[in-house]
Amino acid sequence: MTWREYHQCTKHSVESLRRAAHALDWANMPDPFRHYEGVPVLDLPADSPAPETPALEVLQGRVGATPAADGPAFLSQLLFYSAAISASKRVPSTGYRYALRVNPSSGNLHPTEFHFLTRGVKGWPDGLYHYRPSSHMAEQRALGGREITLGGSSGAIAFVLTSIAWREAWKYGDRAYRYCLHDIGHAWQSLALAAQAMGCETYATGGFPDDQIAQACRLNADEWPMLLIELRGSTVPLRVPDAGETIWYGGDANQLSTETIVYPRIEGIHNATKLGSIAPSAPGHTGCGAIQLPRPASSTLAFGEVVRARRSALDFVGGTQSISLPQLSAILTAATAPLAADFGGAHFIQLYLYAHRVDGLEAGVYRLWRERGELERIKSGDQRIAAAGLSLGQDLAGNACLAFSMIGDLERAVRAPGDRGYRYVHFEAGAIGQRLYLAAEALGLRATGIGAFYDDDVNRYLGIPPERGQVVYHFAIGYPVPDPRVEG
Ligand SMILES: Cc1cc2nc3c(=O)[nH]c(=O)nc-3n(C[C@H](O)[C@H](O)[C@H](O)COP(=O)(O)O)c2cc1C
Numbered sequence: 166m167t168w169r170e171y172h173q174c175t176k177h178s179v180e181s182l183r184r185a186a187h188a189l190d191w192a193n194m195p196d197p198f199r200h201y202e203g204v205p206v207l208d209l210p211a212d213s214p215a216p217e218t219p220a221l222e223v224l225q226g227r228v229g230a231t232p233a234a235d236g237p238a239f240l241s242q243l244l245f246y247s248a249a250i251s252a253s254k255r256v257p258s259t260g261y262r263y264a265l266r267v268n269p270s271s272g273n274l275h276p277t278e279f280h281f282l283t284r285g286v287k288g289w290p291d292g293l294y295h296y297r298p299s300s301h302m303a304e305q306r307a308l309g310g311r312e313i314t315l316g317g318s319s320g321a322i323a324f325v326l327t328s329i330a331w332r333e334a335w336k337y338g339d340r341a342y343r344y345c346l347h348d349i350g351h352a353w354q355s356l357a358l359a360a361q362a363m364g365c366e367t368y369a370t371g372g373f374p375d376d377q378i379a380q381a382c383r384l385n386a387d388e389w390p391m392l393l394i395e396l397r398g399s400t401v402p403l404r405v406p407d408a409g410e411t412i413w414y415g416g417d418a419n420q421l422s423t424e425t426i427v428y429p430r431i432e433g434i435h436n437a438t439k440l441g442s443i444a445p446s447a448p449g450h451t452g453c454g455a456i457q458l459p460r461p462a463s464s465t466l467a468f469g470e471v472v473r474a475r476r477s478a479l480d481f482v483g484g485t486q487s488i489s490l491p492q493l494s495a496i497l498t499a500a501t502a503p504l505a506a507d508f509g510g511a512h513f514i515q516l517y518l519y520a521h522r523v524d525g526l527e528a529g530v531y532r533l534w535r536e537r538g539e540l541e542r543i544k545s546g547d548q549r550i551a552a553a554g555l556s557l558g559q560d561l562a563g564n565a566c567l568a569f570s571m572i573g574d575l576e577r578a579v580r581a582p583g584d585r586g587y588r589y590v591h592f593e594a595g596a597i598g599q600r601l602y603l604a605a606e607a608l609g610l611r612a613t614g615i616g617a618f619y620d621d622d623v624n625r626y627l628g629i630p631p632e633r634g635q636v637v638y639h640f641a642i643g644y645p646v647p648d649p650r651v652e653g
Contacts, residue, residue, distance in 0.1 A: 166433025168579055168587035172635065174430065175340040176620035177557060187338055193422045195332040197264070197275045198299045199388070201416030205305040206297065207290075209241035215469025216246060216362035220607040223362045223468050224499035224600055225461075231363040231400050236289025239363070239402055240281075240303065240322075247359035248279050248352065249301050251473050254650040265651070266298060267472050268355040269602060271344035271616050276333045277352045277391075280325040280382055282310055282318075285406035293382060295416075306383065309411035313381050316373040318395040321403055325378060326352055327388040330435070331425050337616075339430040344616050346588055347638060349391045350595015351602075351614075355472070356394060357505070358603065362468040365398030369506035371589055372582060375439045385418035387425070389435060392592065437584040444581035446511040449574055450633075452534050454541030456526070461495035464607045471606045478611040478645035481564040483549075486644050487522035488566045492608050494538075496642065499604035500597050501535040508589040513578045514597055515634060517627055519548040519568040522643075530627065543627070555626060556639050557617040565643035566610070570623050571597065573637035594638040605642045615639035 218229035233239035245267075252265045254273075265273065279296040281303075283289055293307040307313065315323045326349050333341035333348075357367040370393040378390040500516065503509065516533040518540070520526045530544035553563030555570070562568040571594045578586030598614045605612040616638065623636040 166430060166437050168434065168437060168575065168584040171342070171430060171434035171437070172575065172587070175343065177617060178619055178621065185338065189336060193335070193424055195329070195335050195421035196419065197332065198297070199278050199295070199329065199421070200297060200419045201295050201304045201306055202419060204414040204416035207294070207303045207305055208237070209244060209301050209303060210237050213238070213242040213245040215467060215473070216242070216359070217467045217469065218362050219465050220468040220471035220603055221464045221495060221499065223358055224502060224604055224607070226502060229362040229364055229468065233363070233402065235402050236283070236286035239286070240289065241301070242363060243359055244279070244296055245301065246362070246469055246472050247355040248296060249298055252476065252651055252653045255652055256650065265476070267475070268352045269477055269614060270348050270351070271333065271614070272336050274332045274336060276328045276330060276345045277348045278327045278329065278388060279352070280327065282313055282315060282323045283321060285321050285403050287402035287404045291407040304416060305414060306416055307411055307413045309407055309409050311406070312411060315378060315381065316370050316393045318393065320395045320397045321401050322396040324356060324394040324396070325382055325390050326392045326394065327384060328391050329387050329421070330389065330428070330431050331387060332421065334426070334428045334431055335422070339428055341428070342431045342434050343591060343637070346391070346591030347595035347598065347614070347616060350592040351599040353392055353394060353592065354596045354599035358468070359472065360396050360398070364400030365396050367394050367396050367505060369394045369509070371506060371508050371592060372585060383413070383415050387421070391588070434587070438588050440583050440585050446577055446581050446586070449512055449515070449577060451536060452541065453537050454532065454534055454539035456531070456540040456542070458494040458497060458538045458540065459491050461498045462489065462491035462608060463495070466607050471603055475602055475606045476611065476648070476651060477613040478561065478643070479648045480561045480646045481566070481641065481643035482646055483564040485522070487524050488610065490523060490525040493523050493526070493567065495608060496601065496604045497533060500600045501533070502600065504593065504596055508592070511578070511589070513574045513590045514593050514637070515572045515574070517570040517572060519552040521549050521552070521563070521568070522566045551626060555618055555623050556615050557619065559615060559617065561613055562615060562639065562641045565641035567642050569601070569640040570627060570636050571638040571640070572627070572629060572634040574634045576632055590637055598638060598640055601640050601642065610642055611645035612640060612642045615641060
């Protein structure tokens with residue numbers, strides 16, 4: 166299996182959806198919470214103070230601060246504002262209630278797990294931990310851990326984000342690997358922005374030897390390491406690292422469902438993308454447009470408040486209510502800020518924007534030239550039916566004020582690092598998506614990630630030959646309709 170074969174055979178089309186009608190086996194739904202049983206579990210203190218720097222300023226690069234004076238308070242705040250449960254939904258017909266988290270996830274299935282290694286964090290034992298969002302606690306899988314190396318990281322705190330593909334495949338079948346990669350991109354920015362709001366910098370590494378990292382962390386076989394994120398900064402409360410030997414507790418990973426169904430195409434693409442190298446990519450296309458984006462709108466809503474309130478809109482209010490051009494400018498500025506990662510400088514994603522209702526911008530499709538902050542109109546006229554139709558008929562892409570197609574330069578991405586580059590394009594798309602979610606929320610709007618679209622039809626509609634880029638993610642932003650199912 167090559168990236169090209171995988172991508173091709175997981176494209177949606179009217180025929181593919183008819184062919185592959187997939188009934189959900191609710192009795193076998195994977196547990197969205199992983200536990201490593203039988204290990205010491207450490208409390209993360211309750212009532213973490215909310216990071217107060219305005220969210221939009223964090224998205225534009227401002228570094229915040231934290232009052233946390235010790236490790237438990239610091240880690241608790243970091244995880245509470247990046248990965249914790251933040252609300253619940255109740256199904257009116259059955260009364261069934263399920264958790265929603267700070268980081269979004271396709272189908273709310275949450276394939277991403279957060280592991281972290283600490284060294285010399287004040288008041289917190291050095292070791293390897295797995296975050297337990299169900300109770301906001303840390304499972305201590307190893308105490309010490311001096312010899313555990315995570316791709317050369319030497320900072321006090323380093324995260325390993327892993328994917329459990331079966332959780333996602335249960336619903337989405339072969340296409341699920343794409344969503345796992347998007348989810349990692351969202352989780353990465355969720356963590357990186359929380360760290361920044363607390364006064365830290367992060368650096369993500371996508372090129373590492375997978376099996377070595379999986380072994381170093383003694384991951385359960387169903388968890389695949391996807392991204393390493395190192396965190397540094399003067400606000401991390403520090404002490405001298407422990408000198409003792411590592412004591413492994415490991416723990417027994419809980420079984421997520423009665424039966425795990427193997428998807429050979431997912432195994433195939435994961436293996437194909439397993440090479441651990443990163444090589445510089447050639448620069449992407451450059452261009453310009455006739456519309457210069459104005460100064461971005463501002464917002465004073467605090468980071469902590471915004472990330473805890475972030476939700477996906479069920480649908481958007483159609484009608485006439487519009488957003489302003491400065492609001493659009495703020496959204497695009499936030500979405501295209503630099504990403505600190507070994508693949509971050511390559512910019513594989515180009516944004517195409519379906520403007521439905523933006524004051525001062527004629528309805529149409531626009532291409533964003535991020536380096537110049539300019540929009541180039543490539544189609545004129547009402548795009549609401551097209552945007553919804555291309556997003557697998559989901560009304561929300563037409564009822565929003567604007568929708569996006571993210572076009573990934575897959576050919577360029579794989580030229581240097583090989584198929585590994587397939588992951589990077591989707592990480593970048595998820596990362597941009599997370600920034601879109603937060604920018605929208607900070608401006609009093611709401612967003613929804615859209616992983617379901619008719620791949621080739623989008624390319625055809627936008628007039629992009631596949632060798633110049635392929636659609637990898639859709640997004641919609643606007644005024645949400647109330648979702649009566651959300652509680653808390
Ligand atoms: C990669 C990705 C793809 C998604 N695709 C869709 C989609 O096609 N349609 C939709 O209505 N929501 C979609 N969502 C939104 C999720 O359903 C939503 O994040 C999840 O239910 C959790 O809700 P929350 O975002 O409010 O926490 C997607 C989210 C992500 C991260």
